[in-house]
Amino acid sequence: MYKVFLVDDEPLVLEGLRLLVDWKARGFEVCGEARDGEDAFAAILDCRPDLVVTDIRMPVMDGIELIRQARMRADCPAKFILLSGYGEFEYVQSVMRHEAADYLLKPIDTFEFDRVLAKLRIELERERAEEQDAALERKEAAAAALALLVRGEDDPELRRRASAMLGMEEDTDVCVVLAEKGNGNAGTAFVLEEEEAAGRVRLFDDGSGGIGAVIVGKPERFASVLSDLHSRLANQTGDDVWLFVSRWGQGPERLKALHREAAHLRDNRPFAGIEIAQGILMAPQCPSSALYRVPIPDPEAGARLFRLIEAGDADGMAAALDEALERMRANGAGPSVIRAFIADLTVEVNRRYGPFEQPGDLPGPRSVGSSQAAGVRELRARLCRYGRLAAERFDRRRSAVAEAIRIVQEQFRKPLKLQDVAAALGAQPAYLGQLFKKATGETFHQFVHTYRVESAKTLLRRTEMKIAEVARTVGYGDAEDFVRHFKERTGMTPSAYRNPPGRRGWPNR
Numbered sequence: 001m002y003k004v005f006l007v008d009d010e011p012l013v014l015e016g017l018r019l020l021v022d023w024k025a026r027g028f029e030v031c032g033e034a035r036d037g038e039d040a041f042a043a044i045l046d047c048r049p050d051l052v053v054t055d056i057r058m059p060v061m062d063g064i065e066l067i068r069q070a071r072m073r074a075d076c077p078a079k080f081i082l083l084s085g086y087g088e089f090e091y092v093q094s095v096m097r098h099e100a101a102d103y104l105l106k107p108i109d110t111f112e113f114d115r116v117l118a119k120l121r122i123e124l125e126r127e128r129a130e131e132q133d134a135a136l137e138r139k140e141a142a143a144a145a146l147a148l149l150v151r152g153e154d155d156p157e158l159r160r161r162a163s164a165m166l167g168m169e170e171d172t173d174v175c176v177v178l179a180e181k182g183n184g185n186a187g188t189a190f191v192l193e194e195e196e197a198a199g200r201v202r203l204f205d206d207g208s209g210g211i212g213a214v215i216v217g218k219p220e221r222f223a224s225v226l227s228d229l230h231s232r233l234a235n236q237t238g239d240d241v242w243l244f245v246s247r248w249g250q251g252p253e254r255l256k257a258l259h260r261e262a263a264h265l266r267d268n269r270p271f272a273g274i275e276i277a278q279g280i281l282m283a284p285q286c287p288s289s290a291l292y293r294v295p296i297p298d299p300e301a302g303a304r305l306f307r308l309i310e311a312g313d314a315d316g317m318a319a320a321l322d323e324a325l326e327r328m329r330a331n332g333a334g335p336s337v338i339r340a341f342i343a344d345l346t347v348e349v350n351r352r353y354g355p356f357e358q359p360g361d362l363p364g365p366r367s368v369g370s371s372q373a374a375g376v377r378e379l380r381a382r383l384c385r386y387g388r389l390a391a392e393r394f395d396r397r398r399s400a401v402a403e404a405i406r407i408v409q410e411q412f413r414k415p416l417k418l419q420d421v422a423a424a425l426g427a428q429p430a431y432l433g434q435l436f437k438k439a440t441g442e443t444f445h446q447f448v449h450t451y452r453v454e455s456a457k458t459l460l461r462r463t464e465m466k467i468a469e470v471a472r473t474v475g476y477g478d479a480e481d482f483v484r485h486f487k488e489r490t491g492m493t494p495s496a497y498r499n500p501p502g503r504r505g506w507p508n509r
Contacts, residue, residue, distance in 0.1 A: 002124055003031040005047065007040040007054035007066065008083065013106075017053060020110070026117045037061025041069055049078050050124055056084045067100055079120055083108070141165065146204040146214055150176065152256030163252045166202060166216070170251040173218040176258040177226070178244045178266050179211045179233055201229065212262075214255065218248060226280050234279070242269065245282040267375020268335040302345055305387065309353065312398070314388040321345075321383065325376075335376055342379040346386060353390035400427055401439040405447075412451050413475045418444040449485045452476065456486060460498040467494050 004023060008014050014033050023030055031047045034040035037054070038061045044052060052070075056063040063082055070076045082103040101123070102116045145162035168174065206212040211233075219225050226243060234241045244265035246258040261283050265273045273281040301324040308317040328338060350356055404421050421444070422429040436444050452474040459470045471482035486494050 002028050002050040004028045004051040005049040006033040009035050009058045027121050037066035052078050053081045056082050149252045149255045150259045168252045175215050175248045176246040176262045177213045178262045180242050181239050243280045247283045309387050309390045312391045314391040317387040318384045338376050346383045349386045356386050401435050416448050453486050453489045
């Protein structure tokens with residue numbers, strides 16, 4: 001809807017313009033009216049209409065002078081329609097080519113008025129679209145210039161032009177802020193209008209779906225600016241948001257280093273900075289080496305992680321890892337210590353349960369330098385991914401062993417070979433044998449004999465079956481073979497087990 005302002009010294013004409021024209025149907029709304037040019041000029045500057053309909057003959061200031069005065073102001077781009085009588089026609093023609101958009105003769109013809117309004121509405125829509133496109137281009141150009149400075153463009157002339165576009169001098173105070181959703185998901189891009197309040201916020205694309213901002217000019221209430229930025233981003237996404245704030249520097253030349261500093265906070269959250277408010281992490285104002293002492297990592301942390309992996313609890317493993325890292329942070333551990341600790345665990349998980357990656361792809365035990373390029377969160381994510389893969393692998397191993405045990409329990413009376421059981425499970429015999437030994441403490445064949453002996457013990461105590469019959473029932477074709485395995489596992493013969501000293505039982509058969 002476009003705003004229209006009406007000016008005429010005749011009250012009846014004003015009333016007619018207001019009531020007889022269906023402005024809303026034509027895409028306009030009346031925002032005000034005046035009875036002379038001087039009052040109209042003050043009101044026009046205040047309400048900033050898109051269209052002014054004015055009489056040409058008025059006291060104090062006529063319509064022509066009103067248009068000329070308005071055209072001298074850059075903040076008054078309104079279009080004008082002149083209303084005139086027949087006697088003024090030539091005068092109107094001499095000035096309207098440069099001053100007015102159109103004119104109408106009194107008395108006003110409704111159909112002609114509709115034609116003029118329709119034409120002007122098309123012009124206004126085109127101009128508004130062009131203005132929006134130009135504003136978008138300016139905004140995109142400013143964001144591109146800012147991204148160029150943040151990247152540290154090597155071309156001095158490009159840097160100079162970008163700095164001029166953004167109004168940055170060599171002594172301009174600047175700091176860099178990176179925003180990210182609290183769950184680490186950078187897939188949702190933020191949208192935020194720039195501020196020109198205390199501490200201007202200049203936005204740029206951080207290249208990862210997140211948003212970057214440069215605050216130009218150190219505000220008196222810097223914490224309030226950050227808090228407001230954080231609140232609006234959180235409200236926009238409906239999710240938790242983190243801000244990572246660099247220290248202050250001066251001039252566009254410092255933007256690249258400040259961006260690196262903010263990215264370091266983001267990638268090593270929460271071990272590299274100070275949380276000055278909920279969800280706002282800021283770089284320390286003193287060297288990081290002065291903030292951190294090197295604590296001794298919890299020696300039991302790794303053992304707990306491995307137990308959880310082998311229990312198939314990948315989520316529990318991730319939670320235990322976070323608890324260990326939080327304890328280290330509370331004890332003053334800096335990012336380098338945390339990275340080394342995670343690197344050790346990653347290599348050990350890969351060695352025990354992998355390989356998930358080649359040794360050359362791993363950060364390296366106790367090698368902080370080899371993991372500097374990766375932040376704490378990236379290394380933690382890789383370790384948790386390995387833990388989940390290891391837990392899944394253990395689940396599959398347990399399932400294979402459990403299925404092999406079930407086959408033994410159901411078929412122990414028949415001849416059983418590891419190769420046949422492995423074939424039934426679709427596994428390699430050697431691999432299944434290794435899993436079985438690790439899970440039960442016995443080889444597959446030892447387990448079969450143990451199960452047969454345990455079954456024989458029940459028959460010996462509860463039935464009158466002969467020894468040879470018991471042997472055949474539990475899967476031995478040779479009674480001597482049965483006696484040998486029985487004695488190896490119980491330390492006595494089947495007969496002695498059935499009739500221990502001092503117990504009356506069935507006679508040996």
